[in-house]
Amino acid sequence: AQKITQTQPGMFVQEKEAVTLDCTYDTSDPSYGLFWYKQPSSGEMIFLIYQGSYDQQNATEGRYSLNFQKARKSANLVISASQLGDSAMYFCAMREGPGGYQKVTFGTGTKLQVIP
């Protein structure tokens, strides 16, 4: 089974609108971390937001928020007020395991295109 599933290979959003990028995960570990990264066409991987499995509140970082629904094992990224510079690939990732090396698994990504 896939550890991280991103079901939207590509999405379009109108500039200034909000958009939600879906991510579901699979783990039996009660302790895990969830991450979102942005990869623009230039190629670098930019960290956006983090959610720990025990965090009581959904994470927010500026225009980015993480809609964390633990029971459903989903960690959707919400981008408010989209900008042209938000056009990029977005990767969801999960880190699990109690100690030592903790494997990080990445999803296959969602390509977001912001339309003027």
Place this chain on the structure above:
Amino acid sequence: DADVTQTPRNRITKTGKRIMLECSQTKGHDRMYWYRQDPGLGLRLIYYSFDVKDINKGEISDGYSVSRQAQAKFSLSLESAIPNQTALYFCATSASLGAGGQRTKEETQYFGPGTRLLVL
């Protein structure tokens, strides 16, 4: 200045050649990683290192070797490059976890800018 740097940024080589990709970081992190990215496959871990004396294979280590020369430097070598090693390579770093392995944002991995490698 970037916290995690990679050299070279782009490289074209021929089948059978040995090449080295270098990574340096100024974040003061103990942990360093090498990933490769292929279209449609996301990122896959090649090697990881928790400190200078602790190096471990990832899920796709065959055909690669690494060297942790110092806390801040982690190099990836392709002993004899082959065309299916054409990919985008990333170095990443992260801090050690807190006592008891508690989960915090500090476990985040931070990536270098990537090296685009083409093996002909």
